[in-house]
Amino acid sequence: QVQLVESGGGLVQAGGSLRLSCAASGRTFSSYAMGWFRQAPGKEREFVAAISASGATTDYADSVKGRFTISRDNAKNTVYLQMNSLQPEDTAAYYCAASRTFYAGSYTSLYDYWGQGTQVTVSS
Numbered sequence: 001q002v003q004l005v006e007s008g009g010g011l012v013q014a015g016g017s018l019r020l021s022c023a024a025s026g027r028t029f030s031s032y033a034m035g036w037f038r039q040a041p042g043k044e045r046e047f048v049a050a051i052s053a054s055g056a057t058t059d060y061a062d063s064v065k066g067r068f069t070i071s072r073d074n075a076k077n078t079v080y081l082q083m084n085s086l087q088p089e090d091t092a093a094y095y096c097a098a099s100r101t102f103y104a105g106s107y108t109s110l111y112d113y114w115g116q117g118t119q120v121t122v123s124s
Helices: none
Strands: 004-007 010-013 018-024 033-039 046-051 058-060 068-073 078-083 092-099 118-123
Touching: 004 092, 018 033, 018 092, 018 118, 033 068, 033 078, 046 068, 046 078, 058 068, 078 092
Parallel strands: 010 118
Antiparallel strands: 004 018, 018 078, 033 046, 033 092, 046 058, 068 078, 092 118
């Protein structure tokens, strides 16, 4: 069982930056692929970024490419999402997720554990 706790959300002006963190419990964090997803009010949950268990492979939604960076520190059992040049359309609850596969990409069904989410609000 893996428990995920997100932090780092908040209110920021357009053009600003935030760094989200997701701390995972358990001793086998380094064997889990990780992902970030988001859900805006009235919309479906959507893929944001993914990273392989080793950290060597990453992928991003087109809407965040060049602005967001996913990374992980396996020694700290933590995955990060650095978000730059934030826009109002980035406003959403952000969730991290863990997959028992080496790499899960954008496939929601491959993720086994989910955090409770952290709210990001970008004002114009």
